Amino acid sequence: IHLQLTVEQNLRFLLALYGIKPSADALEQALDWVGLAGYEKINCYQLSAGQTRRVGLARLLFALEYVAQFPCWLLDEPLTALDVNMIAKIEHLMQTFVQRGGAVLMTSHQTVAVANKQLDLTLYMV
Template identity: 55%
Template sequence: MTVLDQSLMTHDIVTLDNVDVQRGDFVLCQGVNATLKAGDVCHLIGENGLGKTTLLSQIAGLLPIMVGRVIYHQKNVRPVYISHQLGISGNLTVAQNLHFLLSLYGVNADCDLVNFALEQVGLYGLNDVSSMQLSAGQMRRVGLARLFVMTPDHSPFWLLDEPLTALDVDMVACIENQISEFANMGGVVLMTSHQAINIKTRVLDLARFAL
């Protein structure tokens, strides 16, 4: 495992500055503040309906931030966002989907890299299979496969919405190990999960900001 340079431990990656979590005109939480530093694995918690997925979508730029702002402390940060809506096209093969997801972050994946990533999530040999033929769990694993080849150089910030859902015990451990490795390299992870996260270093509780 790569050891995080201690000089990076105080390096801020992203700040949420008085962000209102809202869907349209309906405000769920108000004035969310947090600064995430290199090496953080932050568990975003809160009751169902409090806006965890909404906040991740706002940070990812998929929903507007009407009040407050997200501040990145280095240039050209584009967070990796993995959500319930996986972004997997049924019109593409497994390998084509993974190539596309990685290309969004400048990763030009060759066959060996794709094979490696798919092997990590138990999909080795399914490169040319149409994604329409996959189960929901397999499609989720295609989305997660990119985490095994991406580093903080590609993107220092991962937003993961329930990444451990519908995974078996061994795969949960595998994903957690990869998240921990990414953090140890100086990345930051903000993630939701209805199950315990053994690797978290801090917690952001939306209940503190609920109206």
């Protein structure tokens, strides 16, 4: 997330990396889904850590429509700085993605309700 860009500019940039050009309505719906409706023109440096995280997570909604093109999500601590309700929404989104044929590989210090495989690396830590 580029802190000097607005929420909308960041989301459009992130989606453009995947060749996705959302309509204004689709963008508005995604931002509403992550709890950032009305924040479109706010620079990201003005957001909290959780709000900044939500900007990046909003792009996952668009990826549901492109499972064949982007079959794997690689997520690094996607639940950090999120409230319980948003965590539940992200878990549901991941479950939907997997049901549509996608795979999610993620790191987390939190227990994830939708995980069906966990790799515990604590035995290898020095």
